[in-house]
Amino acid sequence: MKQVVILGAGYAGLKVTHELQKKASGDFKITLVNKNSYHYEATDLHEVAAGTQPSEKITYPVADIVDPKVTTFIQDEVTAFDPAKKTVSLKDHDDLTYDYLVVALGFVSETFGIKGAVENALPMTTVEEAEAIHAHILKVMDDYKQTPTPEALNIVIAGAGFTGIELAGALADGRKEYAARAGVNPSDIKISMLDAGTRLLPMFSDKLAEYGVNLVKSLGVDIITDARVQEVAPGKTIYTFGKDEAATPHEISAKTIIWTTGVSGSPLVDAAGLKARRGRVIPTDHLTDADHDDLYIIGDVAAVMPPDGKRPYPTTAQIALGMGKYVADDLASVLKTGKHLENGFVYKSLGTVASVGNTRAFGVAMGHESKGYFASATKKMIANESLYRIGGMKEVLKKGRFDLYH
Ligand SMILES: Cc1cc2nc3c(=O)[nH]c(=O)nc-3n(C[C@H](O)[C@H](O)[C@H](O)COP(=O)(O)OP(=O)(O)OC[C@H]3O[C@@H](n4cnc5c(N)ncnc54)[C@H](O)[C@@H]3O)c2cc1C
Numbered sequence: 001m002k003q004v005v006i007l008g009a010g011y012a013g014l015k016v017t018h019e020l021q022k023k024a025s026g027d028f029k030i031t032l033v034n035k036n037s038y039h040y041e042a043t044d045l046h047e048v049a050a051g052t053q054p055s056e057k058i059t060y061p062v063a064d065i066v067d068p069k070v071t072t073f074i075q076d077e078v079t080a081f082d083p084a085k086k087t088v089s090l091k092d093h094d095d096l097t098y099d100y101l102v103v104a105l106g107f108v109s110e111t112f113g114i115k116g117a118v119e120n121a122l123p124m125t126t127v128e129e130a131e132a133i134h135a136h137i138l139k140v141m142d143d144y145k146q147t148p149t150p151e152a153l154n155i156v157i158a159g160a161g162f163t164g165i166e167l168a169g170a171l172a173d174g175r176k177e178y179a180a181r182a183g184v185n186p187s188d189i190k191i192s193m194l195d196a197g198t199r200l201l202p203m204f205s206d207k208l209a210e211y212g213v214n215l216v217k218s219l220g221v222d223i224i225t226d227a228r229v230q231e232v233a234p235g236k237t238i239y240t241f242g243k244d245e246a247a248t249p250h251e252i253s254a255k256t257i258i259w260t261t262g263v264s265g266s267p268l269v270d271a272a273g274l275k276a277r278r279g280r281v282i283p284t285d286h287l288t289d290a291d292h293d294d295l296y297i298i299g300d301v302a303a304v305m306p307p308d309g310k311r312p313y314p315t316t317a318q319i320a321l322g323m324g325k326y327v328a329d330d331l332a333s334v335l336k337t338g339k340h341l342e343n344g345f346v347y348k349s350l351g352t353v354a355s356v357g358n359t360r361a362f363g364v365a366m367g368h369e370s371k372g373y374f375a376s377a378t379k380k381m382i383a384n385e386s387l388y389r390i391g392g393m394k395e396v397l398k399k400g401r402f403d404l405y406h
């Protein structure tokens with residue numbers, strides 16, 4: 001009996017599990033390992049951080065997906081994997097051995113070694129971290145009511161990429177709640193974003209990116225571009241304009257500093273000795289590691305190159321789901337015939353839509369640029385589609401977004 005071990009129950013790992021276990025006929029067993037007992041929709045973490053969605057709305061039990069006849073679910077932390085010995089080490093369980101390994105360990109916050117960022121800024125990569133951001137904002141607002149200090153009403157987002165922009169929109173929606181706690185007007189809550197780039201949102205056309213940036217600005221969010229964060233001190237973000245590190249430093253005082261400058265793949269990928277950059281491996285056409293045909297590497301730990309491109313596809317939930325489906329098919333073929341599928345992985349994007357709060361969005365869906373309410377409804381439908389692609393109708397009915405026209 002062949003043993004397949006899948007690490008991570010995010011979009012990629014759970015999709016492989018869901019699809020592969022349907023193909024089992026007593027010929028292989030799956031072991032799925034994940035830190036938490038639940039899967040979370042990482043694409044909605046900013047809403048939990050802002051407090052505009054409860055965490056229960058973006059999570060569901062891994063057990064809902066697992067077929068216990070084929071798959072054993074182990075809730076534990078993976079501490080290492082060894083491609084040469086074909087073993088996986090866990091924090092609280094014995095080592096696992098495998099015939100085939102699927103590494104789908106996702107992303108971690110990337111601080112690029114910026115001084116004080118780890119200690120003094122809040123990351124937003126897990127449900128716990130998103131909940132901690134919301135709890136922090138509420139505490140700061142409660143403290144303000146007791147002892148008013150202007151920096152308590154300031155929120156700084158370091159990084160105005162896709163995630164930062166979505167977070168700014170959600171925080172703008174959350175202002176009413178924060179202001180009520182602090183006993184001030186919503187407009188007294190200042191949200192500022194800092195980004196080293198001058199042309200934000202490169203995934204969109206000039207016109208659409210400008211629309212998105214102006215939409216966020218229209219909510220009273222201050223976006224400071226060409227601004228490199230040099231240091232994060234307690235309650236203070238220090239930055240300089242332009243590329244000259246000796247330029248005059250500027251600072252913003254804020255009791256809430258949220259870090260969204262970027263993510264890298266799981267550090268376990270580098271630690272395993274795979275040829276990786278920032279935790280990401282360029283996989284083969286069959287999504288295996290070039291040096292280990294029995295090791296698939298998918299989701300945010302993979303940097304998949306487009307056929308004619310120089311830069312890898314952006315890491316998204318959408319491509320992670322596509323890779324999950326492909327690996328289930330390819331691995332089933334390898335397990336049953338000993339051969340990979342004839343065709344390699346091909347990615348077709350449904351589009352990219354950024355939400356700016358609950359009712360506004362902009363982006364490209366099915367080849368067309370869209371804005372406003374229509375884009376917002378499209379974003380929710382794409383999220384429902386992703387729920388459906390793993391959890392089926394059951395999870396869509398429980399967790400789906402049906403407030404399409406609010
Ligand atoms: C705020 C935000 C908004 C986003 N919006 C979009 C969007 O609109 N559209 C889109 O397509 N993408 C979006 N993304 C990107 C998307 O969320 C990621 O690309 C996607 O989550 C990657 O899926 P994955 O399965 O590779 O990893 P993950 O979803 O990160 O899953 C990895 C899993 O592995 C588990 N894990 C990690 N380390 C260990 C360990 N050591 N031991 C055990 N378990 C472990 C984690 O707990 C998790 O369950 C967004 C991301 C963020 C943060």
